[in-house]
Amino acid sequence: MRSLLAPPALKPGDRVAVVALSGPPGRQELDLGLAALRSVGLVPEVFPSTRSVGPYPYLAADDKMRAEDLTRALREPDFAAVFCARGGYGVQRALELVDWSKVGRPEPRVVVGFSDATALIEAVRSRFGWMSVYGPMVSSVMFRPGVPSFEGLARLLMVPQKIGDLVFQDTRTLVPGVAEGVTVGGTASLIATSLATPTSVPARDGILFLEDVGEQPYRLDRVLTQMRRSGYLDGVRGILCGTWDDCGPLADVEELLADRLGDLGVPVLLGADIGHGVFMQSLPIGVRARLDTATATLTFLEQPLTT
8 A cells, every 4th residue: 555645657748837836936047947847748837926026035926826826736637747946935825825625635746846845745745645756946957958856856757667766875874774664854944834734744654854954053953953842753763864055064963963863763864965055866755665874775665656
C-alpha cells in the first residue's frame, strides 16, 4: 500500500499551472523558466499572480489573487502539475484565504517548489494526502535546459520509474545508522511557523528533511528548539539536512544541529545538496524511503509518481 496519493507522471502535451504565491518573479527569469518547461513538451499556463504586483514589494500579488490562483490551479482538472514561480514569502498568507470547499477533492497533481513552498507542500499533503516535489522553481537559474537541477527534476516528473535513489556527496554523519520512513519536511523556519495551523504535518514516522537560508545560528536555535518543545520531532525515524545558505559559518550551524538533533536517537546525515545556494537535487516529499548514513543515500521504497 502506498504511503500517500502519488500523482501521475507528466508527459509531453500536459498543461501545467505556473503560480506566484510568494515573491514577484523577474520577467526575464520567468520567461526563461517557461521556455524550459516547453523544452520538455509541457504546456505552461501563466497565472495572473506571476505578472502582478502586491501591496508590499515582497508579495507577487495581493493575497486574494494569490489564493484565487492557487484554488484554480488545484481545482481545475486540466492541470497535471502546479509549479511555483518563485520563493520568498507569502504562501501562508494565501493559504489563510483559501476556501477549501471550493477546491473540493481534486484528482492528484504534482506540486513543485521549495523554500516558501514548504507551506504549500504541507497543505496539499494534509488536505489531500498528495506527495509533492521539493525542487527548483520556474524563475530560478536552476530551472534551465541543460542544468543538472532542471534535468534531474524533469526525469523525476516524466520518467519516475528511473529514479531509485538520491546519492549525496561531501556529507557528514552526525548520528550513524539506517532509518525508514515517509519523507517529510522542507525549510525549517517555514515548518516551525506552520506549527499549530490546520495544514502542519508532523514528522512522526518520517525521514525529516531540513534546510534554511538567511537564518543566523541563534534564530535556527529558536526554530529547532520550537520543534523540540512542540513535540514536532516526536517519533521521527531519521533526519537528512541540506544546505544552510547565509546562516553563518557552517561549523557553527553544524555544532548547533548536533546540540539540537544529536540526542534524538535517530540517524542524522548532514550536507545533502538540496536547498538554497546549490544546484539542488529534487526531493519527493511523501514517499517511503530508506536513509543510510554510511552510503549517504536516500533510497525510495516506492515510485514517487505513477506511470
